[in-house]
Amino acid sequence: MEGDDQKVRSGQKVPVRLKVRATDKDRKPVKGASIEFSTPGPGLKFPDGSDDATAVTDQDGYAAAPGAAWCGATGWSNGTPSAAAANGTRLTWGRIRRTP
Numbered sequence: 001m002e003g004d005d006q007k008v009r010s011g012q013k014v015p016v017r018l019k020v021r022a023t024d025k026d027r028k029p030v031k032g033a034s035i036e037f038s039t040p041g042p043g044l045k046f047p048d049g050s051d052d053a054t055a056v057t058d059q060d061g062y063a064a065a066p067g068a069a070w071c072g073a074t075g076w077s078n079g080t081p082s083a084a085a086a087n088g089t090r091l092t093w094g095r096i097r098r099t100p
Contacts, residue, residue, distance in 0.1 A: 008070045014044075018065040022057045029061025037065035045071045 002019035018037055022030040037053045039045065046053040047066050055063040 002064075010070050013067045013069045017067055020063055021061045022063065023061055029059070030057055031059050031061065033057040033061070033063070035063040039068055043070050044068050 002016055006014050006016060008014045020035055022033040022035065024030055033056065035055050035057065037046075037055065039051050045051065046068050049071075053065050055065055057063045
């Protein structure tokens with residue numbers, strides 16, 4: 001999992017894209033798994049302006065969300081993005097903080 005606990009200024013993209021790795025019960029990478037990334041509430045948005053984006057895992061099991069940006073007002077705020085796999089597994093990142 002990449003992209004945890006970042007700081008970003010309003011109107012700017014987060015420095016590190018959100019990224020997860022899907023593995024099976026034997027910890028082998030899962031290729032072609034659909035991963036839904038979600039950003040809660042106002043502020044953190046994907047390039048199309050939505051709160052949700054889907055990515056498919058590569059041959060090594062990795063999926064990266066499109067670059068998210070903070071579109072909210074200035075000042076301090078927090079966002080806690082998450083990702084979900086088709087089997088119901090959900091991952092949550094630490095906060096992404098908007099700085100003044």
